[in-house]
Amino acid sequence: FFSALLMVAPYAAQDVEIQVIGDLVSKPYIDMTIGSMRDFGVQVQNRVYQSLRVRAGQRYTARDYSVEGDASAASYFFAAAAIVGGKVRVEGIDRGSLQGDIGFLSVLEQMGCTVRSGDGWAEVEGGKLRGVDVDMNAMSDVAQTLAAVAVFADGKTRIRNIAHVRGKETDRIAATATELRKLGADVTEFPDGLEIAPCPPRRTEIATYDDHRMAMSFALIGLRAPGIRIQNPGCVSKTFPNFFDELERLG
Numbered sequence: 001f002f003s004a005l006l007m008v009a010p011y012a013a014q015d016v017e018i019q020v021i022g023d024l025v026s027k028p029y030i031d032m033t034i035g036s037m038r039d040f041g042v043q044v045q046n047r048v049y050q051s052l053r054v055r056a057g058q059r060y061t062a063r064d065y066s067v068e069g070d071a072s073a074a075s076y077f078f079a080a081a082a083i084v085g086g087k088v089r090v091e092g093i094d095r096g097s098l099q100g101d102i103g104f105l106s107v108l109e110q111m112g113c114t115v116r117s118g119d120g121w122a123e124v125e126g127g128k129l130r131g132v133d134v135d136m137n138a139m140s141d142v143a144q145t146l147a148a149v150a151v152f153a154d155g156k157t158r159i160r161n162i163a164h165v166r167g168k169e170t171d172r173i174a175a176t177a178t179e180l181r182k183l184g185a186d187v188t189e190f191p192d193g194l195e196i197a198p199c200p201p202r203r204t205e206i207a208t209y210d211d212h213r214m215a216m217s218f219a220l221i222g223l224r225a226p227g228i229r230i231q232n233p234g235c236v237s238k239t240f241p242n243f244f245d246e247l248e249r250l251g
Contacts, residue, residue: 003033009054010042017053024049025164028100028138035098039065068120069093071101073240075142076216078104078124080250082113082149083224085126088250094122100138107134107146111153131155131198140165143193144217147176150196151185151221163192170209179206179218183225203227212238219247 002018009016024030027049034044034052041061045053069092081088095105095117105115105122112127131153136143140162150157165172177189182204186197201221206228208215212235222228236243 002030006030006033006044006052006054007037010056010058010060012054012056015053015056017051019051020049025137026100026140028098032098039063068097068099070239071097071099071104072141072213073243074122075101075104075145076220076243076247077250078108078122079145079149079217079220080223080247081124082108082111082126082129083152083220086250087123087125089121089123091121094118094120101142103139104142104145107132107136107139108149110134111149129153131157131196133158133160135161136193137161141213144172144176144213145220147180147194147196148217148220151180151183151198151201152224153198156195156197158195159193160190161192168213169211170214172211172213175207175209175211175214176217179214182206183221201225201228205229205231208232208235210235212236212240216240216243219244223247223250 005018034046037044040063042058069090071093074090074093077088077090095102108124109115110132111129114125114127116123129149129152131150136159143159143162143165146157146159173189173194177187177194180187180196183201184199188195203226206218208231210232215230215233215236219230233244
């Protein structure tokens with residue numbers, strides 16, 4: 001919604017100023033929008049995210065444009081490397097991305113993985129995993145991915161500052177806690193996140209709540225633990241219809 005207002009603002013009859021009331025979540029999406037507008041010739045005045053102003057009369061200029069890969073989708077394959085101790089390279093995105101979810105690479109580094117990145121690619125090699133305490137406000141779409149990795153870490157993992165994900169496709173904090181407990185994990189739920197103590201996952205059937213990220217994240221646990229069954233796997237079609245085909249390619 002915020003991005004849409006910014007993008008149509010140059011065509012308003014007069015200058016448009018958007019004032020932000022309260023805390024702004026997922027700031028990287030605003031940065032991405034401003035960056036894309038700039039690439040097509042429109043400037044946005046950003047006053048420390050408290051107000052943003054777009055001068056009327058500016059016009060977008062057509063150009064060739066390369067669209068990078070999706071960091072949220074890539075996170076599942078980075079996490080797969082962390083969980084099984086292998087190596088995965090994803091083409092089409094690198095650590096220079098403005099996407100907030102690219103920060104997941106730094107989280108995996110903190111957990112003990114090796115991360116390499118070059119022009120248009122990023123690679124994760126798994127290592128001995130340790131728990132972390134991380135603010136995921138800027139990368140909340142990969143919070144469930146981290147939860148899946150946390151099951152196999154040495155020590156507790158605390159995920160903070162994602163209260164807004166309770167209003168996503170499902171209450172993602174409550175749903176993640178419920179399904180992790182089915183696996184045998186000791187999970188403490190907070191208003192803004194979770195604390196997860198690792199466990200040897202037991203066989204169980206995972207409810208997805210018609211949430212694509214629940215399905216993709218918990219499927220990763222099955223790479224290392226037998227007997228994980230995902231209900232309604234077709235919900236991944238919202239963002240990644242061939243996810244399970246790609247996951248199978250990892251072997």
